[in-house]
Amino acid sequence: MSQLAQLSEAEIEERFHIVSASAIQFMLAGFVRERESFSVQFGANRETFQTILLAVQADKDRLVFDCSGSPETNRRFLDSDHIVFMARPGGIQVHFSAAAAIDVNFEGAKAFAVKLPKTIARLQRREYFRIETPRIRPLELFARLPGDALFKCPLHDISVSGIGLSASSVPDGLAVGDVLQNCRLVLPEDPHDLLFSVTVRNIIELEARASVPQFRIGLQFNNLSTGDANRIQRYISRLEHERRELA
Template sequence: MSQLAQLSEAEIEERFHIPSRTAIQFMLAGFVRERESFSVQFGVNRDTFQTLLLAVQPDKDRLIFDCSGSQETNRRLLDSEQLSFAAHPGGILVHFSTGPAIDVNFEGARAFAVKLPKVLVRLQRREHFRIETPRVRPLEFFARLADGALFNSPVHDISVAGIGLSANNVPDSFAVGVVLPNCRFALPEEASDLFCAATLRNITELEGRAGLRLFRIGLQFNDLPTADANRIQRYIARLEHERRDLA
């Protein structure tokens, strides 16, 4: 059995979580310096916008970040009890959660402030290993579209960063950059479905057997909770173990 398959959820969290206050401050300060773009997600509707981290203020136990250009979006953010930040510096997924934000003035302009996160999660490139899912009894992915229609498609491959679909057709509303806020799929041997938001990253048309059209659709998970990322990690480890046993 692979090392990953033998890890408990607590061990996975210990491996990927950065709980050190000093290390968190150092990493966030680096993102400020490099002007790394973060997505911030909030509210019951999982509103999202891109932001920049502006300053780390350890003496005030707070992180300053830029506000949205939309006043309505800013209002909804200030009404939210929890915020989730994510970025991919150098292809490495970094995410953290905070409590509510407050309005502040930073260097003469409006900005937001939150308390410094207690934990920062960093998943290395090697942990984004993408594995093809079984063709027999494939995983099924479901997404609610903006017009209320339900889209579903078999899953082709999966990683903790995203999921690939194989579809015979693509809804008219699909385009690179479109966010699907209400998605779900089930993992074998899991008691509950996994719910997430995802962004369309690529759509590729292929020629299938007998000239049939086939589309590969790549989706990136948006701020996937750590517990759900751990569930996917365990599923990938099980597949690897089963395939090695059959080899």
């Protein structure tokens, strides 16, 4: 039995989220001290850039962080009203969200600032539980390939870190390291589609069955939001519960 399958939604919230203001400030101050690299995602097109946290200013209720090296990216970033920060310090996935950022001057240089987050989500490696998805009426990934062709493929498994696909062939030009933007996935009993980008981490040819080639394509989520990670966790928990009921 998985760890997630034993947790209620309230327990998931308690286990995976830090909500104490003092604990949040302490954790962020540690990231500042260690100069931890964060990926920042923003905008409708889910643009990203790398940054480091510069200061936790509790008296001003704000977190200061470095700008992008691109003036155009910085301009678009300031127009965004939803931002997601993500890092993996010590192999633990950490992410939190913020509203619009502002320009600030920090130690004589341009920087950005957002309000201190109300919650921080963290998930350890041992909790990246991967579960096989149903073979009957399988979940399907819809994505755009690097050449902009539409790609549809059934899932083999899912976790909060990524998904595995079952394919009879590999699309022309698809290679490890490619980033697929504008991906869409529908979870059963979830009213909203999951929208995200992924990076191709592996392409493995399996032993053919009845002379039919089989491939497994491993995809890693890029900057999955806290809310979307929670939705996947709940789907995994629900699927585990249903399978236990049928056992």
